[in-house]
Amino acid sequence: MTTTTDIQLLTPSHWKDYELIDCGDFEKLERFGDMILIRPEPQAVWPKSLSNAEWEKRYHIKFKGRSATSGEWLKKNPKLADRWHIAYRNDLVEIRFRLGLTSFKHVGIFPEQAVNWDYIAESVKAIKNPKPKFLNLFAYTGGASLIARAAGAEVTHVDSIKQVVTWANENQELSGLQDIRWMVEDALKFVQRELKRGNTYHGIILDPPAYGHGPKGEKWKLEDNIRAMMRDVVQLLDPEEHFLILNTYSLGFSSVIVENLIRTSFPAVQNLEVGELYLQATAGTKLPLGVFGKFRKFK
Incomplete structure (x- = not known):
């Protein structure tokens, strides 16, 4: 079937x-x-x-x-x-961002990710472990890290670009938070080392780019590397309580591809949701901005 x-x-x-x-x-x-x-x-x-x-x-x-x-x-x-500064708040937490004009058209946040932030806040709050651990891979300026920390998780933030990790730290201070663990590191290498250490996490989000480079010149190409990344990442999940979000922004990736990646990497998956993120323009149109797959298991 x-x-x-x-x-x-x-x-x-x-x-x-x-x-x-x-x-x-x-x-x-x-x-x-x-x-x-x-x-x-x-x-x-x-x-x-x-x-x-x-x-x-x-x-x-x-x-x-x-x-x-x-x-x-x-x-x-x-x-x-x-x-300049802006805030984001949902029914559970509030965080703040420093925005800025960069030479590559970004300003420091991807607004559609607020859907994933809400899922993270709800999931962290639902975990019964008193010290839930959360891992943010390809973490950029830290929206998911801030949300998880504000919801009560111990957070590890991994990105290969030092400048954006510094930016994320600014956002932590603006949000009145502290003690996020900052890692300037290649995401795949970090995951592999965590496996060797025997570490696990209750929540993980990965939002990989189509193309990228690690701090030591490591090459990342989504279609070449995502299979190995997913195979290793799911092994970091706490077996009793966990949630995971895979988010991709690539014109070649569909929600069916993401579903297949998750099901083949983690056959025991429960409560799987897949779909597409979009922004609704007040003028009427919908702007598609990536696909996601997410699942969670609670006691």
Whole structure:
């Protein structure tokens, strides 16, 4: 008998400091706090819902790409800050972020990940172990790390880029948190060492890029490395209580691929959910932003 899992479409429901206003013509118009940005968006292949004149009237800063990987920010008012703060809160926890204008169009958060943050907070709170342990792989500026720590977990944060780990530490301080364990390390090598040490975790999230490099030049290519990563990561799960999220943003990966990866890596999986994350524009369109697979087991 073939096992099938319903495919879910999920979008954040708690964001007050973030809004996708419109998207189309390979761009998106977004509000982060009081700042409204225009950024490139390769998924937005449809026409804009609002007029170009409306976009021009609303935005404060827009990104102009020089290449596929870099560009510059153009400000309506030169006095606008390059950095500012926003908050995220759900029914269980609240965290804060320092945002900033980077040369590769990012500002320090991926708003669609709030769906995964909610799942993390709920799962950490449901674990009966008084000291749940959480591992964040490919952790970027630490949204998942902050949420897990605020919910009461002991957190290990792993990313290969020192600058973004430093950024994540700033977000920890802004959020009034402490004692996250910071690791500037190649994620796959870290997982393999943890296996040798016999360490386990109650919760794990991995959000791997399509391509990347470790701190010592280690190469990561999603389709080449994800199978070995999943095979090893599931062995780090506490056998009694656990949850795991695999999140991918790659045009070549579907939710069915993610489901197959999880089921073949962890045949004992329970309560598996798979689907797609998207942001709902207030102008009406949905912007797809990656696929996920997640599961959990509690006592």
